[in-house]
Amino acid sequence: MNTMIAPSILSGDFSKLGKTVEDLTRAGADMIHIDVMDGHFVPNLTIGPAVIAALRPYTTLPFDVHLMIEQPELSIADYHKAGADILTVHAETTHHLQRMLKQIKDLGAKAGLALNPATPPDMMDYVHDLLDLVLVMTVNPGFGGQAFIPSTLHKIHTIREKMNSFGDHHVLLEVDGGIVPETAALCVQAGANVLVAGSYVFRASSLEEGIQALQGVQAH
Ligand code: DX5
Numbered sequence: 001m002n003t004m005i006a007p008s009i010l011s012g013d014f015s016k017l018g019k020t021v022e023d024l025t026r027a028g029a030d031m032i033h034i035d036v037m038d039g040h041f042v043p044n045l046t047i048g049p050a051v052i053a054a055l056r057p058y059t060t061l062p063f064d065v066h067l068m069i070e071q072p073e074l075s076i077a078d079y080h081k082a083g084a085d086i087l088t089v090h091a092e093t094t095h096h097l098q099r100m101l102k103q104i105k106d107l108g109a110k111a112g113l114a115l116n117p118a119t120p121p122d123m124m125d126y127v128h129d130l131l132d133l134v135l136v137m138t139v140n141p142g143f144g145g146q147a148f149i150p151s152t153l154h155k156i157h158t159i160r161e162k163m164n165s166f167g168d169h170h171v172l173l174e175v176d177g178g179i180v181p182e183t184a185a186l187c188v189q190a191g192a193n194v195l196v197a198g199s200y201v202f203r204a205s206s207l208e209e210g211i212q213a214l215q216g217v218q219a220h
């Protein structure tokens with residue numbers, strides 16, 4: 001499977017997110033990563049279903065919605081209705097993770113499980129049959145522009161081994177936080193196949209160059 005690039009609009013200009021989504025699509029993104037933060041699970045507040053619904057007409061690319069919110073079961077249907085294709089929840093945000101993931105699948109969306117840097121890979125063991133994606137946080141969630149945490153590489157490797165032993169070859173292994181070409185290469189080597197990148201892509205000389213530089217790490 002080729003490595004996919006999912007730029008995070010968190011680093012874009014919030015006064016023109018529609019244009020940003022269009023520009024990222026034209027620049028060769030594979031998915032649009034949308035960071036939803038509630039000010040409780042993480043110390044930052046971003047956007048909700050209304051903004052996601054407003055962005056939906058601007059691209060046909062999948063919306064990869066990363067929910068950093070407590071009790072996602074209360075609003076998951078709204079995010080799906082707004083146009084989310086992948087709904088990723090953090091292991092710690094719900095008392096009933098299996099039920100939560102099943103609820104996402106029953107809606108007809110793809111289900112993702114996000115693991116914080118200190119959350120063990122075993123969290124996926126008893127829910128792997130419901131998963132379409134595992135998101136390994138390579139920074140603590142909440143903000144863009146943070147430094148990559150190297151101890152997460154071993155976890156990526158462990159998860160890739162688990163996926164192989166479970167036969168979960170269709171499940172995406174995504175990394176998020178501090179991704180630049182150097183850290184991207186390490187993550188891909190460890191088994192990741194979806195790279196989320198915010199600040200790197202938006203600080204590049206163009207969105208296209210930023211995306212291409214990350215796509216280039218496949219070769220290593
Ligand atoms: C952090 C978010 C990330 C963030 C990544 O909580 O989940 O998606 O936008 O930003 P960079 O690539 O700048 O680390």
Ligand code: ZN
Nearest residue numbers: 035066176196
């Ligand atoms: Zn994210």
